[in-house]
Amino acid sequence: MPANKFALLRYRIIDRSIRNRGSKAYPSKEDLRYACEEALYGSDGEHISMSTIDKDIWAMRNEGELGYYAPIKFSKDHGGYFYEDPEYTIAELPLNEDDLSAIRAAAETLFQFREIPLFKQFDSAIEKILDRMKISAGDVEKKENEVIQFEKLGSYKGSEFLSNLFDACTHKKVTSITYQKFQTEEVKSYTFHPYILKEYRSRWYVIGYDINTQTHKTFALDRIKKVVVGEHKFVVDAAFDSKSFFEYALGITVTNDQPQEIVLEFQPNLAPYVQSQPIHHSQKIIEQSNSYSRVSIKVIVTVELITTILGFGDGVKVVSPSALKEQVKRTLNSCISQY
Incomplete structure (x- = not known):
């Protein structure tokens, strides 16, 4: 077996x-x-x-x-x-050709992230694997006809903190974070228990426990000014479960609000895309016809949800709840007023 x-x-x-x-x-x-x-x-x-x-x-x-x-x-x-x-x-043990192909593909994937400080520490390990396979890093990096291509973005602002935060999460070390929100001059310091790192739409976030407010917080790395990893260790809050923390989140924002059932109606041209790549893991198709497709998702209403809905343009309509429908309508009217 x-x-x-x-x-x-x-x-x-x-x-x-x-x-x-x-x-x-x-x-x-x-x-x-x-x-x-x-x-x-x-x-x-x-x-x-x-x-x-x-x-x-x-x-x-x-x-x-x-x-x-x-x-x-x-x-x-x-x-x-x-x-x-x-x-x-x-x-x-000897590797067959399928094994070698799989490792080459994995190496190509890893090389896409080699400029991110967190992954630089694995360069030597990747080199050792390639060396054992008699493949040079240059062979992987300089392929003329690449068959796997990733979206190329600019440098990740805040990625210089990834390595230290990864170490703090892994070894459960109390960490001091200096943070400045966008559109404010105020800079605050937090004594923080970092639990997990999460990437969302090419931005990195650290989620953990804030000692001062005794609540779970999410910090965007591109707004962090300084990270100091201490020597003292912490115990993860028993109430925190990394798997269920984002269960009802569409994106990175988690609030104390109760999740709601959201019903969206898509035009026929968008329906196949939404069905092949669901908006959220809770998505269900509740009604389908030649003229529209209705789906439901159970999520917390956040800025990310509204942004996602607006991203579909006139190809989607909020059916319920009514409060979300009005919120999207106000946002669209505000957009129109700028033109």
Whole structure:
């Protein structure tokens, strides 16, 4: 049975642990379990059972679909596992042409972000992968006939803070942020617990907990003036769940308002686009005919929602709620008055 991605990661960790010839040579089953748990979940509370490690060792020894039969043996004298061939490693497995093509495509993708400070730290790792494949970075970067092309934008303002904020999020370090909103001269400092980084429409944001107001806040990196990552660690607020935080958001703005069911009516020429690329993950088609298509989404009413609706021009109409319909109408009238 094909292994899932977490199993494959555990196999790599087990392989690395067994190949260790230092003080942790001949790792016990508990050593392997702890190494996998620590590498995959850290202190987040997820646990890996001993039976899972049993199954992993069996799979590495016997599952031909993995592309190898690892010569894992158990030493009674040392109370741990070792490779019968001391030079063996699953990391040295040959790659077929499909594997090479996939890695080349991944390398091309990563190179698109090489100018962003956060990703510069991975340059050497990418170079090592390419070197193992006997491909130079120049081959990836200077292809005459590129087959994958990304939208090319200007430099990301605030991207110089990405690396420090990534470190703060990863290691849960209390951070000081100096921030200035657009259209104001006031500069404020915040003691902040950064939880996650999020990219939206080519802008980066950091979401976390503001100590002063004791609320969750979102800061746009292009408005940050200074970031100082401290040494003290924080504990993530138990009420925060990164997966559900943006559940009802269309974009980056999250408020305390309740989400509403929004019904939009699209002209026939736009309907296929909206169906093939939904506005929001909650989108449902509720009515369809030759003259229009109606969809519903459940979101918080924000500036991003109104901007998205206006972006469809005369190809969309707000059916409900009435308050949103009036808000869009006022915005359109304001636009007309400028011409």
